[in-house]
Amino acid sequence: MNTLKIDHIMKKLESYLFMTLLFLGMVLQAQTKQEQDREAILDMCGCYDITFKYTETFAPEIDYEKKLEYTAAALELALPIVNEDNKISIQHLLVVNDTMVIKHWRQDWEYENRKVFHYDKDNNWVFQTLPEEQVEGQWTQKVFQVDDSPRYSGSATWIHADGKHYWENKSDSPLPRREYTKRSDYNVMARGNRQEITSFGWVHEQDNDKIVRKDGEEDVLLAQEKGMNIYTKVADEKCKIAKDWWRDHKDFWANVRTSWDTVYNREGDLTLQKSVDKKPLFMHFYPMEKMNAGPAEIAETINKFVVSQIDGDEQGK
Numbered sequence: 001m002n003t004l005k006i007d008h009i010m011k012k013l014e015s016y017l018f019m020t021l022l023f024l025g026m027v028l029q030a031q032t033k034q035e036q037d038r039e040a041i042l043d044m045c046g047c048y049d050i051t052f053k054y055t056e057t058f059a060p061e062i063d064y065e066k067k068l069e070y071t072a073a074a075l076e077l078a079l080p081i082v083n084e085d086n087k088i089s090i091q092h093l094l095v096v097n098d099t100m101v102i103k104h105w106r107q108d109w110e111y112e113n114r115k116v117f118h119y120d121k122d123n124n125w126v127f128q129t130l131p132e133e134q135v136e137g138q139w140t141q142k143v144f145q146v147d148d149s150p151r152y153s154g155s156a157t158w159i160h161a162d163g164k165h166y167w168e169n170k171s172d173s174p175l176p177r178r179e180y181t182k183r184s185d186y187n188v189m190a191r192g193n194r195q196e197i198t199s200f201g202w203v204h205e206q207d208n209d210k211i212v213r214k215d216g217e218e219d220v221l222l223a224q225e226k227g228m229n230i231y232t233k234v235a236d237e238k239c240k241i242a243k244d245w246w247r248d249h250k251d252f253w254a255n256v257r258t259s260w261d262t263v264y265n266r267e268g269d270l271t272l273q274k275s276v277d278k279k280p281l282f283m284h285f286y287p288m289e290k291m292n293a294g295p296a297e298i299a300e301t302i303n304k305f306v307v308s309q310i311d312g313d314e315q316g317k
Contacts, residue, residue: 034085034111037139037158040165041088041109042080043197047239048231050074054178054206059223066223070178075234076104077242081250086111091253093242101245103253105151106144113140116153117270119172121187121213124271125150127264139167141193147282148253148260149272149305152191166196172211186210186222204229252289252298259299263306271307281305 054070075095082089092104112135117125135155142153154169170192174180192207206227212220236243263270274280284301 033137033160036160036165037111038085038088040158040160040167040197041090041139042083043165044195044202044231045078045080045090046201046233047236047242048076048078048201049234050076050232051230052178052227053229054225054227056223056225060221064223072178075238076231077239077246078231079243079246082108086113091246093239093246095239095242098241101242103146103249105146106148108140108142108144110140110142112136112138113155115264116140116155117142117150117264119150119152119174119188120269122271123174123274124269126269127266129267130155141167141169141195143173144260145282147280147285148256149281150264150270154193164196166194168192168194186212188213188219201231201233203231249289252292255293255295255298256285256302259295259302262299263302273305273307276304 050073052070052072052074056066059066075098077093077095079091079093080088081091088109090107090109092106094102094104096102112132114130114132114135115127116130117127119125138155138157140153140155143151145151152171152173154171156167156169158165158167170190173189173191175183175187175189188211190209190211192209194203194205194207196203196205204227206225206229208225208227210222210225212222272281276284281302288297288301
């Protein structure tokens, strides 16, 4: 074999080796970044003293009367109930007076997830599939209410830079629990969420728009607010009652999540009734939870709240 042929073969081998190493480097870098993301998400788990603070900061109309600031405090356990490579689910449990536990909200994190839902208005969510290229390297946060019905979701990239670890996104949602029984002057909250890991725990910072939304009209901004939920990690022993409570109730709520997953497997609208027999869904669940009701009864109850997609008639009247 002459020298020219050998040189040609060697150059092709070098090029192939370079491309292989480059590809492997990119794969390893992506895996390392995903592990950084997972570590940040799991850092939100644990036992926390929490302070909630909200204040309205701006209104475009000069005659708008600013509402009083809202402050509250709580002790809460954030428990990882699913911990997989591409999905982490964190269940929040409130501890009240060290004697009672209340199931609180849930957040699911899904890597490069394409299935999301967005709040429209009037207890209606729109489910859609995002393009694959849009979610590359991103995590979707899906937030669920105390009865595991939907609140809001959004997809974005976790940032790890300059010693900071945070994720931020803007997503429409129903009114927050602190206001939905008290206010009727707006019907959509456009949530600006920033979740940042800190040396003492984590911070949920919010820049929210309170929106009036009507069919066929432009959204109207009523007011803006700033929110700071500060999670300070404390000894796990303070939340032992919540861990014990979850051990005894997790099977019921696993069946609830499974029933909801069947409902969520859709494209397009999901409209839920606010009450059936004059009771919201979580009040229907209380006695069922005590009896440890099975999947069939849970699914039947949830479906009473789902407005029919076929003809728009409300079920469960």
